[in-house]
Amino acid sequence: MKEREYETVIGLEVHVELATRTKIFCGCTTEFGGKPNSHTCPVCTGMPGSLPVLNRQVVEYAMAVGLALNCEISRCCKFDRKNYFYPDNPQNYQISQLYEPICRNGRIEIETGDVTKTVRIHEIHMEEDAGKLIHDEWEECSLVDYNRSGVPLIEIVSEPDMRDAAEVIAYLEKLRLIIQYLGASDCKLQEGSMRADVNLSVRERGASLLGTRTEMKNLNSFKAITRAISGERDRQIELLEDGKEVIQDTRRWDDNKERSYPMRSKEDAQDYRYFPEPDLPPVMISEEWINAVKKRQPELRTEKMARYQKEYGLSEYDAQIITGTKRLADLFEETAKLCGNPKKAANWIMGETLYLLKENHMDPEDASFSPAYLACLIDMTESGVINGAAAKQAFAEIFLHNTDPVVFVDTHGLRIERNDDTLRSLVQKVLDENPQAIADYQAGKKKAIGFLVGQTMKATGGKAAPGDVNRILSELLFSHKPL
Amino acid sequence: MNIIQMPALMLGQMIKNREISAVEAAQAYLAQIEAKEKSLHGFVTVDRDGALARARAAQQAIEDGTLTGPLAGVPCAVKDNIMTEGLLTTCGSRMLNSFVPAFSAEAVHRLEKAGAVILGKTNMDEFAMGSTSETSAYGPVRNPWNTDHVPGGSSGGSAAAAASCECAFALGSDTGGSIRQPSGFCGVTGLKPTYGTVSRYGLVAYASSLDQIGPVARNVPDCAAVLEAIASYDAKDSTSMKRDAYDFTESLRDDVQDLRIGIPSDYLEGGKDGVTGLSDDVRKAVLSAAETLKERGARVEEFQLNYVRYAVPAYYIIADAEASSNLARYDGTKYGYRTGSYDDLHSLYKRTRSEGFGAEVKRRIMLGSFVLSSGYYDAYYLKALKVKALIKKAFDDAFSRYDVILAPSAPTTAPRLGESLSDPLAMYLSDIYTVSANLAGLPGICLPCGFDSKGLPIGLQMLGDCFMEKKIIRAAYTFEKSRGPIDYSRCSREEAAS
Numbered sequence: 001m002k003e004r005e006y007e008t009v010i011g012l013e014v015h016v017e018l019a020t021r022t023k024i025f026c027g028c029t030t031e032f033g034g035k036p037n038s039h040t041c042p043v044c045t046g047m048p049g050s051l052p053v054l055n056r057q058v059v060e061y062a063m064a065v066g067l068a069l070n071c072e073i074s075r076c077c078k079f080d081r082k083n084y085f086y087p088d089n090p091q092n093y094q095i096s097q098l099y100e101p102i103c104r105n106g107r108i109e110i111e112t113g114d115v116t117k118t119v120r121i122h123e124i125h126m127e128e129d130a131g132k133l134i135h136d137e138w139e140e141c142s143l144v145d146y147n148r149s150g151v152p153l154i155e156i157v158s159e160p161d162m163r164d165a166a167e168v169i170a171y172l173e174k175l176r177l178i179i180q181y182l183g184a185s186d187c188k189l190q191e192g193s194m195r196a197d198v199n200l201s202v203r204e205r206g207a208s209l210l211g212t213r214t215e216m217k218n219l220n221s222f223k224a225i226t227r228a229i230s231g232e233r234d235r236q237i238e239l240l241e242d243g244k245e246v247i248q249d250t251r252r253w254d255d256n257k258e259r260s261y262p263m264r265s266k267e268d269a270q271d272y273r274y275f276p277e278p279d280l281p282p283v284m285i286s287e288e289w290i291n292a293v294k295k296r297q298p299e300l301r302t303e304k305m306a307r308y309q310k311e312y313g314l315s316e317y318d319a320q321i322i323t324g325t326k327r328l329a330d331l332f333e334e335t336a337k338l339c340g341n342p343k344k345a346a347n348w349i350m351g352e353t354l355y356l357l358k359e360n361h362m363d364p365e366d367a368s369f370s371p372a373y374l375a376c377l378i379d380m381t382e383s384g385v386i387n388g389a390a391a392k393q394a395f396a397e398i399f400l401h402n403t404d405p406v407v408f409v410d411t412h413g414l415r416i417e418r419n420d421d422t423l424r425s426l427v428q429k430v431l432d433e434n435p436q437a438i439a440d441y442q443a444g445k446k447k448a449i450g451f452l453v454g455q456t457m458k459a460t461g462g463k464a465a466p467g468d469v470n471r472i473l474s475e476l477l478f479s480h481k482p483l
Numbered sequence: 484m485n486i487i488q489m490p491a492l493m494l495g496q497m498i499k500n501r502e503i504s505a506v507e508a509a510q511a512y513l514a515q516i517e518a519k520e521k522s523l524h525g526f527v528t529v530d531r532d533g534a535l536a537r538a539r540a541a542q543q544a545i546e547d548g549t550l551t552g553p554l555a556g557v558p559c560a561v562k563d564n565i566m567t568e569g570l571l572t573t574c575g576s577r578m579l580n581s582f583v584p585a586f587s588a589e590a591v592h593r594l595e596k597a598g599a600v601i602l603g604k605t606n607m608d609e610f611a612m613g614s615t616s617e618t619s620a621y622g623p624v625r626n627p628w629n630t631d632h633v634p635g636g637s638s639g640g641s642a643a644a645a646a647s648c649e650c651a652f653a654l655g656s657d658t659g660g661s662i663r664q665p666s667g668f669c670g671v672t673g674l675k676p677t678y679g680t681v682s683r684y685g686l687v688a689y690a691s692s693l694d695q696i697g698p699v700a701r702n703v704p705d706c707a708a709v710l711e712a713i714a715s716y717d718a719k720d721s722t723s724m725k726r727d728a729y730d731f732t733e734s735l736r737d738d739v740q741d742l743r744i745g746i747p748s749d750y751l752e753g754g755k756d757g758v759t760g761l762s763d764d765v766r767k768a769v770l771s772a773a774e775t776l777k778e779r780g781a782r783v784e785e786f787q788l789n790y791v792r793y794a795v796p797a798y799y800i801i802a803d804a805e806a807s808s809n810l811a812r813y814d815g816t817k818y819g820y821r822t823g824s825y826d827d828l829h830s831l832y833k834r835t836r837s838e839g840f841g842a843e844v845k846r847r848i849m850l851g852s853f854v855l856s857s858g859y860y861d862a863y864y865l866k867a868l869k870v871k872a873l874i875k876k877a878f879d880d881a882f883s884r885y886d887v888i889l890a891p892s893a894p895t896t897a898p899r900l901g902e903s904l905s906d907p908l909a910m911y912l913s914d915i916y917t918v919s920a921n922l923a924g925l926p927g928i929c930l931p932c933g934f935d936s937k938g939l940p941i942g943l944q945m946l947g948d949c950f951m952e953k954k955i956i957r958a959a960y961t962f963e964k965s966r967g968p969i970d971y972s973r974c975s976r977e978e979a980a981s
Contacts, residue, residue, distance in 0.1 A: 042585065042586060045817070046812045046817070047584075047585070047586075047818075048566070048572075048574075048579070048582070048584075048687040048688075048812070049565075049566040049584065049586075049588060049684065049685040049686060049687050049688070050684070051683060051684050051719060051720050051721065052721065053718065053719060053720075053721050054721065081808050083807075083808050083811060083855070085811065085814065085832055087814075087816050087828070090812065090817060091811065091812045092811035092812055092814060093808050093811055144816075271856050271857050273807070273808070273852060273855035273856055273857075273860075274855075274860075275804055275805075275808070275855050275860070275864060278690075278691035278692035278722075278805055279688075279691050279721060279722065280721050281721055281722060
């Protein structure tokens, strides 16, 4: 009997925390951290008598993301209450959007290998984040921190258009890039400013109906998502192969144990009793407002790539790497503008910056050095104030501690020595110590000069300009009597 | 006339003229509260020391010339579902038996800015749910005209306190008639403004899309003056409206010659077959009031309003749905009542809410949860919204032909204590004349238009189109002029008739 072949069908619900200064329904700061419950007020702690007031910036960010994802923008969007009892939710209802979300019917193109595919966006809606529960094992109690309560979120719901983990990752990376470029969020999975829930089902290849899906939560890295997809796919296929049924449920992925656990099944799924939020009138979105947001829409990656090739003469490959994250593109462009040398700026971003990011297990978003320092470093190298080795040494400091390169070079004595007399006596000393190299050179082994340059550089402690060393060496060798 | 029986504006004028000090006024009212509270129970909290301190501060500001408004130094009361910073606010519920707000409602801020002196917090149906002020966790309020009867609800404490001269005026809240109906039962004047006129910031929500704060006073000018003081656009309330003008007292003119007044004939179909259960006493008094207005030159006629019988069911579905969500926050985790013992989170929730809420509140939370639950939402909640739209349209049609709609405020005068709660459906149905104004967002005023054979007051209601408070204030003022002042000495004496 021929083995059955299965196809995986995946749709995503992606929550993105928006980068507004204040919360969605009150004036409290959205700043991360802070003493528990210090970023709160009567509104975001659900005090009786308090009322929500919508933050316009949230609507504009949601519109900006919707426009970038080719969505239709609702002209009259409404908020609804999602009712459920849990202590992280001070009112025991969440203000969200069910009936009239702000964006609908979008699509984005994703690339996996050489294949381009369209993923449709079902909708984007705005909602408020909940607080954080801290379970104190020692005191046998739970504590609530409402600093996150009321932080604005958008939820981007895709159609079930993805078929494997590679497509899912490509989709998420594309979303992240677009949203970062828009400045609507920093989209950090680890810190939870971007969270993806995976809806997954399997069916026999060629089947037209969808299988029963499960929803997986608690996925906080691309690696975890990849593992969870493969784990859940295998679990569902195994069930079907055993003649069992997949039960529609919500599952929690445990990335350490590499398996998922049921949180709640459809039978005990909560009835959220959604109804229109009476405290907030509908948000009327005019053509003019949409156009104004469109006009302010920043340059996205495709346009930036084209411009970098045209304006800065980068190769397509270089432009692609540099625009791979908004942070790198910003660092590049700022540095290039300051030092007037886009080629060198690109090399530093693609070379040392990427290397140090990897070396320090950092995301490009974490790179926090000042482009002015990198530009200064490039200037110093180009004008021969320091050599390449010293520049790398200095950049490591700039990268990690944002140290002023001038200060670093001076305190470490890395400036190139341009005194010919000193250099000449050093070279002479090297020649005296290496008669064999001279003999080789005179015998026609021109490579021997490389060795002598190296020895001289070592003797100068790396402070000599390689050009100077070469010049003086050639001079002295030329005048040297044959051995 | 002694201090406590003076209308608020008259007292304000005398304080301004230094004939009476704000402190003397507060002391006089506090003495009256002391004398009447045993039999009335109109207050949950009397803030004696705070009131005297506020009165002294007001007097100082008046003498300094920094406080000059018509309500400066005038003692008042605030319904206990309106937040007062630092002063216990219980909503008539055990759930909030220890709740001291950290901020005051916008309406309270505005009252304080006007220099009014808050004496205390008035008793009410629990979370404003009830038509008799018997569902309060702190015991029922009694009708000052006859303490065997209820004062109406849910702002029964505010209406009883105003009638019995325990305050010069009070703030109430009206979700389905909670200002107008008790004002009718207690023979005082109460006004429910157009939705969005008074900020709801700091009003503990019962049904957010219907709730409005409004004044209860002993005559129409006082009502207009208090409304003028508390009405404002407030950015903290997204449903607050920016209105062109807030000068409601401008319309205190004794003139109805240009007004067209309509009486819905479907409101008058009393008796066993009628939808309204209207009593003969009330019908007669309302029709006689219509006659008075006609004599003063208004054009008065009956018309068919339609959809009358659907208003109460639509109201209770919408109000309870919103209430079930608004009251979800009272769970014992953050503030207010918490059960004494529990095993886990769910038992904490269950026991706290079972013990903290009274029967009527629980009934409405259950009804509201039911109409919103999946599978029933369309059949109940959505249908109720459609009815609400039809009712709004019926009123739009009516207001294209009339400036003021005249109606009773309730089918009967105040029922006896203990008669209503055993049959909640009958109690709900008695809200027939008031709920429509909330569903349609309309302003409504209620003022006394007579007494029944037992000596209980009869309320006359005037509804206006949205933002047309001035028209109903003018019609009410004109009627009041013809009717003459009500003698409140009968219900403000130490031993009221029983």
